Amino acid sequence: MSELLIRGARKAYGATLALRRGDLHLLPGEVHVLIGSNGSGKSTLCKIVAGSVKPDAGEVLLDGKPVTIAGPQAARELGIGIFYQELSLAARRTVAENICMPALPVKGGVFVDRAALEAKAARIIEAFADVAGEGFSADAPVNTLRADQRQLVEIMKALATEASILIFDEPTSALDRAQVDRFFEILRQLKAEGRAIVFISHRMDEIFAIGDRVTVIRDGETVGTSKISETDQASVIRQMVGERDDLATPAVAPPAHQAQRSAVLSVSGLSGPGFRNVSFEVAKGEILGFGGLHGQGQSAVMRSIFGADAHHTGTIALNGKQIAMKSPREAIAHGCAYVSGDRSRDGILQGRPIFENVTPIHFLRNQLALARPASLRERAMRPLQALKTKFQGLEQPINSLSGGNQQKVVIARWLIDRPDVLLLDDPTKGIDLAAKTDLFALIRKLAENGMGIVLYSSEDAELLNNADRILVFNSGSVTRELTGADRTRYNLYHAAYEAA
């Protein structure tokens, strides 16, 4: 069985340094936990080992011998299997086909050996049969499955490789208790067989239940490795946070008398798919942060406030007036704005000029059917310039801009007519540092002018540096509110990483 050593792995995506110096020493017969906050580079390190990302620098030694991992296929031949955090499933293929996809059984050289495929899949499904839940079967297409069931398929797919090195990048985030227990039983068995296992999870209880050693990674750098038996939760979190506390002094002092200030947005008892019983108020001029691990309900809450997704119960009021928020159209009419980090899905009008990308909300809010191009152009230019957007002309297609400038165009769209509430759903995803700085400066200025702002960011530092108050989400509920001097990395991690 194999021993893996990675030294000085480095990977940059454009201006973003995803991994600065990744080190990992993986031994046969251990479950090696990798932990670090969102965006610290864990997945990038895993993908380098799995061959789907090419590192810019660094060396990989397998059983002491230097190897280059040319691609996912090469990694598999070296005996490396992986569970991808974002899953690698073909949604319209069946469970059995997906499990066997990395190495489809073949007969006659070119034909799929259905019998072998089904037998192989059945053997692996069997291990999860009683916890997989209703609707899970070998011939069900993956897109008919629930989120937890899809995650099980990805687990089975990794197991089916029978690799001696197995990497699991957040395999348990959607699983229920019984499913996790079953998965852990299997991990223990694999460990006993001498396989080397990397396990990433944000749940402290899971880490301490299954791990042998833990490697902490912070801002793209491996900080250290320790035995699980010789460490505890508090010291792991301290290692993740580091000595420094990089909470900048907030650009402005948090509003002093929040109680007296009028709430522009108040939400109470909101429940829906992915979140339950969420209540909060946003005051005029306040930046309220949503914190916590990825996908704990932050986006879902914002999208349902904006009417893009439904909610079951609860009320939403803007400026004290209760509103049903059945569609984004209604939300926009009442002065609500939403900017998503997923620009290509929620933001830009693909292939259209900047001009058309800036003006649609203006048309909608003023119910314009006709407009004078000259005056409209001037209105469009003003917010674009205020945001320091770099572009050649309003007729330039939006796709030719960099990510940061595309996002500025999307934000400019909302600023022609000022909204009362601005919902920012991980707005800086994939944009460069300079653009981020501009963006946050602008957001603060908007708040000072009386807008109420809700900010979710998958990067904790952004949240700590820019939000006046932070609500920490965990499993769909708000579990903690951090205000004033409580807004520290330590507190944020603690609340986020607790078992809910």
Added chain:
Amino acid sequence: MQQIISTPAMNTSPLKSVLQRFPFVPALIILIALVALNGFFQPRSLSFGSITGLFSTYLALMLLAVAQTYVVFSGDIDLSVGSIVSLVNVVIIVLMEKWGGGGLTVIAACLVGILTGLACGVANGIMIAGLRLQAIVATFATSIFFTGLALYVLPVAGTPAPEAYWMTYGGTYFGIPFVFYVVAAVAIVLGVLARMRLTTQMLAVGDDAMAAFQTGLPVTLIRIKGYVLCGLFSALAALCITGDTASGDPLVGGKMTLYSVAAVVLGGSALSGGAGTVTGSLIGALIIGLINSLVFFVGTPSEWQNLVQGLAILTALMAGILVSRGARA
């Protein structure tokens, strides 16, 4: 992004699961309706002779729809299929004429034609999957190039096919028209292809190319193979159309390209890739054929025929969507 709180399992209605497995069922229903309508307006259209005629005319489109399906499987598209048909048509016509038009030379010319189609497919595949050009634009450009080649090979339409060729295509052997032997052979080939690993891999690539890459599939090679299959079936379509028209025409396939795309969509395949069946595309091509003959049978004045035909195809598309949507609800 993963969701912590799982959404409840979607309950699958029986109709939906049938559609999942056989996405061409709506197309089949439309086809049956069209057969009935044809029979109603022109009872003779259901005779053996008329059906044979329908197949000999539309076999080329059926094969072209098959060709298109194999690139659509992996999320690509090929707008040059029609021009490949034209090119192969003029290549075999010119060769058969040059070589004298005897039995063996006909077969030799057909083989060269098939190789031509394969070469076109390889060129498209390398350009799109290898060099990462946009499929729509790149194949639009190659379609102009292939048409140019066809015009170079045979500048004006009209050279007739040798008798041995079209007599065979239109002939009857052991009481069964030749086209049905072709249909049977094609059915067998398609059945074999459906069981190949390549088909599953192409569908996985079309479903999510990134996921397929991470899974370790050779994505570029798989997409190239899709284009090669597409070239092959385009060449076979050219052989059929040559049998039907019995002459060379450097522009004969031009109009067929978008019909092939329409047939694929009518047959229930997703243009975004990852889902579909070749059977559906065959049915889609027959739907287009039957619409054309129906337009004729109901006695539409010639200046209205295009308009009615377009409306009928739109109606068929909408009917297909309504049936699938009804099943989903």
